[in-house]
Amino acid sequence: MITEGDRFAGLREQGEAGGMAEQRPADARPQPSAVAPRPLLLRILDVPVHWAWLDPLAGPVRDLVHRVEPRWLADLLHGSPIGHPLHPILAQVVVGSWTSSALVDALTLTGLVPDDLEEGAEAASTTLAATGLAAALPTIASGWTDWSDLHEDQQRLGLVHAAGNYAATAMVALSLVQRWRGRRTSGRLWSMAALTTATAGAALGGHLAYRWAAGASHAEHVPHVAPEGWYAVGAWDDLEVDSPAKAQLGDVPVVVVRTHTGVTVLADSCSHLAAPLSGGRVVRERGEDCLVCPWHGSTFRLADGSVAHGPATAPQPVLASRVEPDGTVLARVVELPGVAASPGLDSRAG
Numbered sequence: 001m002i003t004e005g006d007r008f009a010g011l012r013e014q015g016e017a018g019g020m021a022e023q024r025p026a027d028a029r030p031q032p033s034a035v036a037p038r039p040l041l042l043r044i045l046d047v048p049v050h051w052a053w054l055d056p057l058a059g060p061v062r063d064l065v066h067r068v069e070p071r072w073l074a075d076l077l078h079g080s081p082i083g084h085p086l087h088p089i090l091a092q093v094v095v096g097s098w099t100s101s102a103l104v105d106a107l108t109l110t111g112l113v114p115d116d117l118e119e120g121a122e123a124a125s126t127t128l129a130a131t132g133l134a135a136a137l138p139t140i141a142s143g144w145t146d147w148s149d150l151h152e153d154q155q156r157l158g159l160v161h162a163a164g165n166y167a168a169t170a171m172v173a174l175s176l177v178q179r180w181r182g183r184r185t186s187g188r189l190w191s192m193a194a195l196t197t198a199t200a201g202a203a204l205g206g207h208l209a210y211r212w213a214a215g216a217s218h219a220e221h222v223p224h225v226a227p228e229g230w231y232a233v234g235a236w237d238d239l240e241v242d243s244p245a246k247a248q249l250g251d252v253p254v255v256v257v258r259t260h261t262g263v264t265v266l267a268d269s270c271s272h273l274a275a276p277l278s279g280g281r282v283v284r285e286r287g288e289d290c291l292v293c294p295w296h297g298s299t300f301r302l303a304d305g306s307v308a309h310g311p312a313t314a315p316q317p318v319l320a321s322r323v324e325p326d327g328t329v330l331a332r333v334v335e336l337p338g339v340a341a342s343p344g345l346d347s348r349a350g
């Protein structure tokens with residue numbers, strides 16, 4: 001049996017015989033795999049990610065969302081036509097309105113609003129709370145639409161985020177009922193409880209978006225990390241028409257698509273959740289050649305990488321490409337204004 005010590009003794013001998021001993025770091029010993037300690041807040045926010053007992057609930061809800069929503073509505077609620085997730089925009093209206101309402105209520109309850117302005121403050125607070133409640137309906141719809149195309153761990157977090165926001169919505173509704181019944185103090189207290197709950201729900205939503213990258217583009221990095229210059233990514237004769245092929249541009253995976261009209265090279269990592277688009281299929285959508293993602297069906301126009309259908313909202317980076325006389329397909333990253341390709345990063349660092 002070969003022990004860890006034997007293996008390292010062997011490596012030492014090989015290194016010394018091959019003249020590598022001088023290059024080996026003094027502490028080049030195997031390190032046990034380790035999990036970096038995480039701040040308490042992060043550990044708390046991550047708790048729902050481990051709640052596998054939520055999965056039996058997630059499956060039917062996901063299927064229901066997919067079944068009841070026509071595709072045009074799903075695209076709209078994802079935000080694909082505007083190129084930006086719709087949910088956080090709508091959520092701003094909800095949380096902003098409820099924050100303002102609760103702030104006015106807090107000022108009133110603490111006596112900071114003069115008596116002659118109290119009626120006006122009450123009307124303003126009620127209007128703000130009702131505005132947020134009205135905006136909550138499309139916000140909830142867009143949230144479920146985005147949620148239905150997430151990974152399992154993201155969905156667990158999303159379910160708890162939704163539960164918190166439902167509780168906040170119910171509290172705002174209760175606050176309005178209490179005000180309508182003339183119980184203003186109770187209505188104001190419910191308003192502040194709603195804001196506290198909505199803040200916790202929003203924290204989970206932010207965690208889902210930033211730490212778990214739901215809603216972020218997973219192809220944005222390509223112009224930053226791809227090397228500049230032309231690279232061979234295939235041979236024209238080897239490419240089958242309408243059959244996406246995977247290739248590399250330096251360290252960056254790309255997908256090469258030959259169609260009846262030419263060849264297109266795109267970043268392989270889907271902008272939605274990083275699925276390899278080379279596993280997708282080519283379709284004609286309103287007369288345009290498009291590439292469909294194998295995971296959630298985002299559909300990108302080959303002409304410019306724009307989104308024909310979500311859940312993606314960010315376009316797929318398209319590379320410049322050309323075919324040499326000998327049939328070699330070349331590709332080059334298209335730099336965004338002010339964004340240098342990889343070698344430029346070195347010069348910036350220097």
Ligand code: FES
Pocket residue numbers: 149270271272273274275293294295296297298310311312
């Ligand atoms: S990874 Fe979800 S549509 Fe591509």
